[in-house]
Amino acid sequence: MATPSPVSEPRRRDAIDVVVFDAMGVLYSCADxxxxxxxxxxxxxxxxxxxxxxxxxxxxxxxxxxxxxxxxxxxxxxxxxxxxxxRGHRLTDGVVTVLAELDTTGVRLACLSNDVSEWSKLLQERFGLAEFITDWFVSGDTRVRKPDPEAFTGLRRRLDVVPDRILLIDDRAENVMAARAAGLQALRFGSAGLSTMDQLRRELRPW
Structure with missing residues (x-):
């Protein structure tokens, strides 16, 4: 039997305290x-x-x-x-529904993004995402970009949550692998069976 891909294969997830979203390619529709x-x-x-x-x-x-x-x-x-x-950025279809549903469960929501500080703040305000996402970790502010291991170490330290109770949702394989190497749980958005927000909703439904 073939060995499952370490990136695309879903793993069993234990209790989650924080769901961390990537910005480009996850919250926002444009990945590049x-x-x-x-x-x-x-x-x-x-x-x-x-x-x-x-x-x-x-x-x-x-x-x-x-x-x-x-x-x-x-x-x-x-x-x-x-x-x-x-103004060229657009939200990913269905993302507000996912955030709103997760918000009702009491799970803490965060964003870990490689982005320019000023642009990230403008997008947060434009789309009202701070209503749901309380913690923003933007490389322009933290001065470290994914997949640098320090991006995930710093995230865990500032959230004050043990790594395996954090779930990262990111569209880049290298970031997913780096997050898992740092002890976080991680899903790759855009992989087979997880390419729409509707599919992500079903994946996250236990919360």
């Missing part, structure tokens, strides 16, 4: 926000930087090494408005 949203936005503003240079600037900004204003200036589009860029 740099390639699908940021680069076209920059091109529309006249940015002529190579893609690798844009990637480097974004990574630095998402690690809190520069502000969003500094990012726009370094990308050659000084004064570009954060809110205009963030």
């Amino acid at each position: 926000d740099v390639g699908e949203l940021l680069v076209p936005f920059l091109r529309g503003k006249g940015c002529v930087l190579e893609r690798r240079d844009i990637d480097d600037l974004y990574r630095a900004c998402s690690l809190g090494k520069m502000s969003s204003a500094d990012f726009w200036a370094a990308a050659g589009v000084p004064g570009a408005p954060d809110d205009e860029y963030c």
